[in-house]
Amino acid sequence: MTLALSGEEVATKLEQQFPGSIIETSKDSLLAKNESLFDLVSFLKTAPGLDFSYLSTITAVDYYDYFELVYQLVSLEHNHSLVLKTRCYERESPAVPSLVSLYRGADYQEREIYDLMGISFEGHPNLKRIVLWDGFKGHPLRKDYL
Amino acid sequence: MALKTEPFVLNIGPVHPSTHGVFRMRATLDGEVIIDLEPVFGYLHRGIEKLAEERTYTGGIPLTDRLDYLASMSNNLAYVLAVEKLAGISVPERAEYLRVILAELQRIASHLIAVGAFLNDCGAFFTPFLYMFREREKIVDLFEMLSGQRLLYNYMRIGGFTQDIPDEFLPALEKFVKQMPGFIDEYDRFLMKNEILLARAKGVGILPKELAINISASGPVLRASGVKWDIRKVDPYSIYERFEFEIPTGSAGDCYDRYRVRVEEMRQSLRIIRQAMEQIPPGAMRSEVPHLVRPPAGEAYAHIEAPKGELGFYLVSDNSIAPYRCHIRAPSLINLTALREMIIGWKIQDAIIIFGSIDITMGEVDR
Numbered sequence: 001m002t003l004a005l006s007g008e009e010v011a012t013k014l015e016q017q018f019p020g021s022i023i024e025t026s027k028d029s030l031l032a033k034n035e036s037l038f039d040l041v042s043f044l045k046t047a048p049g050l051d052f053s054y055l056s057t058i059t060a061v062d063y064y065d066y067f068e069l070v071y072q073l074v075s076l077e078h079n080h081s082l083v084l085k086t087r088c089y090e091r092e093s094p095a096v097p098s099l100v101s102l103y104r105g106a107d108y109q110e111r112e113i114y115d116l117m118g119i120s121f122e123g124h125p126n127l128k129r130i131v132l133w134d135g136f137k138g139h140p141l142r143k144d145y146l
Numbered sequence: 147m148a149l150k151t152e153p154f155v156l157n158i159g160p161v162h163p164s165t166h167g168v169f170r171m172r173a174t175l176d177g178e179v180i181i182d183l184e185p186v187f188g189y190l191h192r193g194i195e196k197l198a199e200e201r202t203y204t205g206g207i208p209l210t211d212r213l214d215y216l217a218s219m220s221n222n223l224a225y226v227l228a229v230e231k232l233a234g235i236s237v238p239e240r241a242e243y244l245r246v247i248l249a250e251l252q253r254i255a256s257h258l259i260a261v262g263a264f265l266n267d268c269g270a271f272f273t274p275f276l277y278m279f280r281e282r283e284k285i286v287d288l289f290e291m292l293s294g295q296r297l298l299y300n301y302m303r304i305g306g307f308t309q310d311i312p313d314e315f316l317p318a319l320e321k322f323v324k325q326m327p328g329f330i331d332e333y334d335r336f337l338m339k340n341e342i343l344l345a346r347a348k349g350v351g352i353l354p355k356e357l358a359i360n361i362s363a364s365g366p367v368l369r370a371s372g373v374k375w376d377i378r379k380v381d382p383y384s385i386y387e388r389f390e391f392e393i394p395t396g397s398a399g400d401c402y403d404r405y406r407v408r409v410e411e412m413r414q415s416l417r418i419i420r421q422a423m424e425q426i427p428p429g430a431m432r433s434e435v436p437h438l439v440r441p442p443a444g445e446a447y448a449h450i451e452a453p454k455g456e457l458g459f460y461l462v463s464d465n466s467i468a469p470y471r472c473h474i475r476a477p478s479l480i481n482l483t484a485l486r487e488m489i490i491g492w493k494i495q496d497a498i499i500i501f502g503s504i505d506i507t508m509g510e511v512d513r
Binding site: 053 | 187188191193195196357359360361362363373375380381382447449456458460462470471473475479480482483512513
């Protein structure tokens with residue numbers, strides 16, 4: 001069984017390195033500050049004992065007040081996983097740091113979120129629409145689209 | 147005197163026999179060699195994630211059929227697992243066994259098309275493809291016996307199945323399981339050491355292990371690069387921990403390894419089906435599930451080892467009868483991230499083979 005690490009457990013390891021970067025922890029997830037996401041993930045990727053070398057999936061959820069991004073990180077070495085989340089409260093031009101330089105697998109997934117949810121990824125090498133055409137107006141997966 | 151040359155842009159697709167659907171590769175060529183490649187897709191985007199938000203949880207099942215339409219049963223399974231996880235619904239033993247049998251049959255059917263289409267791309271024009279369709283037809287007949295459908299089965303339900311299997315299903319399945327190893331041996335005899343296949347596929351389109359992990363590849367693409375990672379083993383869902391089977395892996399990460407891993411996986415799937423057929427108990431097919439499932443507010447991520455890789459559903463519930471958000475982790479889309487890396491430096495005719503060896507379905511890429 002892939003061991004789902006609890007947010008609290010991982011947070012204790014992160015708190016010394018990155019004080020104030022974690023907003024909230026729960027049994028099955030960890031909510032990080034938007035600005036420190038990149039540093040946190042690059043630490044999680046290589047930290048001994050954690051080794052989250054595999055980014056299984058990224059998704060975004062529109063909660064009206066904020067967008068929540070959900071990252072499913074997996075360690076193939078230790079067979080454990082972590083659900084990492086971050087939020088952006090901006091609605092006009094929401095943005096989060098891009099993880100493409102850490103995980104190439106984030107490329108199309110971030111482009112898809114940009115396309116359908118309208119969240120920009122800062123530092124993405126080729127951020128443009130992926131499934132809809134370039135002249136398309138709006139972002140269909142947003143709750144206020146339809 | 148050196149000739150003045152300049153790069154040439156060639157569009158392969160969107161409608162082209164080798165693109166396996168509506169998919170475009172925008173290749174920049176230097177002579178015959180591809181120096182840059184941009185995959186373009188979205189032609190089949192139907193907004194399935196958005197549509198799922200407007201339907202009941204049960205109403206989402208037919209939508210999942212239309213993702214990877216060559217593996218509808220696996221899609222059904224991943225989706226119902228996610229809903230069951232979200233709502234805390236258990237499944238009777240008999241239904242669990244049937245799910246495993248169907249998922250493994252579906253893997254064989256999907257791999258038969260993957261391998262057949264790949265050989266087609268290699269130039270073995272439709273002869274192996276036809277033979278593999280002959281075997282796939284038997285699986286489709288079995289599925290038709292159960293669901294009345296031949297492509298989009300819409301068969302699994304939250305909490306199990308609507309009714310028990312017909313009496314003639316298990317004998318027909320047994321006949322298939324007896325015959326199939328002979329057919330796989332037949333493919334091996336003609337193809338595994340075939341000189342043309344070796345020349346075209348061996349050492350072509352290499353995906354190194356480190357890159358395969360970094361690029362979030364999954365399924366046979368990841369395993370052919372030498373990573374022993376199969377969700378049935380590392381994170382068993384349903385009742386997979388009860389069965390004995392091996393995880394075939396490759397070492398080179400080339401097109402040939404991806405082909406070989408798929409053929410070996412068919413053998414392992416038959417092994418699982420055989421064990422499941424012996425152990426399947428009598429009993430109920432469905433647990434008590436309300437007509438309209440209304441899971442408590444929360445979220446759940448369930449993933450399975452689908453024929454093409456890790457298929458996951460991330461569902462968010464707001465305690466209503468429809469999911470608040472339904473995200474699909476599509477293996478075809480994410481495996482496609484590796485395409486550019488694998489193709490650069492190869493010639494156009496190799497690009498067709500490399501693309502075929504990833505095995506994607508556009509329904510799942512575009513959703």
